[in-house]
Amino acid sequence: MKVLIFIPYVGSHYGGTSKATKEFADTLSSLGANVDLITTDANGSDKLDVPLNKWIYQKSYRIRYFSCWHRHDFIVSLSLIYWLIKHIKDYDIVHTNTVFSPLVSLVHLLCQWRKIPYAVTPHGMLEPWALSYKAWKKRIYYNLLEKPALKKASVIQVIANAEASNVKKLGFRNLVVVPNGIHRQEFENLPKAEIFYEQFPETRNKTLLLFLGRIDPKKGLDLLAPAFGKIHKKFPQTHLVVAGPDSTGFLATVRRYFVQAGCLEAVTFTGMLTGKLKQEALVAADLYVAPSYSEGFSMSVLEGMASGLPCVITTGCNFPEAAQAQAAHIVDTNADEIANALIDYLSNPVQAQAMGDRARKLIFRNYTWERAAEKLVKVYQAIIDKKVLPEYQDFVPAKSGKEI
Template sequence: MKILIFTPYIGSNYGGLSKAVKETAEALGSLGLNVDLITTNANNLDKIQEPLNKWIYEKNYRIRYFSCWHRQDFIVSLPLINWLIQNIADYDIVHTNTVFAPIVSFVHWLCQLRQIPYIMTPHGMLEPWALSYKGWKKRLYYNIFEKLALQKASAIQVIANVEAHNVKSLGFEHIVTVPNGIHRQEFENLPEPEVFYQHFPETCNKNLILFLGRIDPKKGLDLLAPAFATVRAKFPQTHLVVAGPDNIGFLSTAQHYFLQAGCLDAVTFTGMLTGELKHAALAAANLYVAPSYSEGFSMSVLEGMASGLPCVITTGCNFPEAATAKAAYVVDININAIADGLIQYLSNPQQAKAMGERARGFIFQNYTWNSAAEKLIPVYKSIFDRKPLPKYLSYSQMN
């Protein structure tokens, strides 16, 4: 089988989707699959500095970047479209990522025209909150383009069981659940916290609460600000680290939330952290918080848990399995619930430590990129052989 993975963007400024797509390609290739990945050089307000329109060979797959015009995540690339028209027939299956993007809709149309099976991964963009945000535009686009594309897809890959339920409620049955993962070796030996303290000395000797994600309305920073103010009133040594890129110019609004709550002086906005510095932030943190309204399946939640951090995450993170395994506090999407979860940890440090240890083991055992690839390959094989999708991954078979 020859697999073409397509995403309109893969720049790190777009958040977890970019990492998930690359890691999926790498893991599939490591298991012997022939994988090509194509994308554009968009990186939100910037451009990726990579050679264009030529194959770049990674360890287990190859990637090709195309020039584009873009405004945030709205992307147009004539070179990519021309390449697809000439080359898409060379592939057995096309795997697309994200929805509500005209360039992705074109790929689906071309697959239908050339009779090439395709699998779609919405990455949480069909969740109720995501559909309601700028709702009238999405309803119009969904009814004209996305609904038909989803119907004609050979499979819809979701990354959480809750997401599977929500996609099924839209009327689709051909759903498989293959979650995101982590590389265990990246989290077995984290760097020293001092690496983080050197860059952000105001965080030293504090009880650090870490938020790791994009500065975006759906991430719940409007809830976190008053929740953190409540926590800090009881635990003055706490300090909040907000680590993530400002993709859409939302930073000043987010900062205003904390100013209004009276706790901005105890918050450090680091911008996006990568590599050793991100892992050092995870090592320095005492707690992890994800107050999101909506996620597909958060990469940063997996990273926080894999780092052994006690985590407070909302039901919007689509991870009830963490609560079932007693590996995280999963709380309602409101200020009091988030504050209570954080206070519970800070009031019971031994309990918090035990929760973090359970979280780490839970992620290492169940959520790695290799295990994700091992689940995805039978889906491709079923599509290639024109056989039913694997029952053990099918939401309709599990419910």
């Protein structure tokens, strides 16, 4: 089985979508699929410092970078398209990632021309909030290019049951639910937090709330600021860590939110954290909060839960199963509700820790990359063999957290 995975960007600037795509490539390869990943050297306003137009071998797959012209998420790469015209016929299936991208649309057209089956993962970009953001531009693009391409896809991989429901409302039925995951071994023995405290000494001996994600309008930091202002007045020992890249130049606006809430002095902006330092931030934290308006299926939420943190997440995070398993507190996208849920945790630390323990077990049992890749391999094989797609649905947990 020869699989070509395409994503316009894999730079760290672009957050969880890039990480998820690379994790799928690696885990699919470990299961025996022959996987190549192609992308560009775009990375926000910068370029990745990588060799171009040559295969680079990763743990179990190959990646090839192409030069591009780009402005933020708008990316053009003629060299990538020329390479695809010549080589796309060498693959059994093509899997594209993200939508509303000219490069992705061109890949879909090439697949149709060469009669190569293709899978599409929107990564939450067909969610109601995402479609309403800059709506008039997206409406035109969607009707002209995106909708016809999605109709002709062999499968649309959605990453949450809630996302499946919303995509079905758009008229699509060729769906499978295959969620993101974590590598269990990365969270079984977490490090101590000393390096994190040394780098951010103002966080030492504080009750830390952690936000882990891009600084972007959809992430709900306009809700988190007044919520944390309310919390900090009641619990002066609390401190908020906002860990993530300023992907759209939104940081100055976010700082104003916290100034207006009267709590900027109790907030640390760390920039993007990776590797061991990110793990240490998760260890240092007492609570995790994701106030997002819209997600496909958040990688950082999975990481917070896998670290055993009591989590407050919004309905926009598309994870109602966590509430059903009593493994997270899910609230509406409302500052008061976010604040009240966090205050409840801070007022009841024993119950909060029990919630964190259930969260860790839930993620370890049901949301790993290995489990997700096993599902996706079966989907690919069904498409290649021209058989009916497996009827996957993300599990619905009982209140005990057991899988049923």
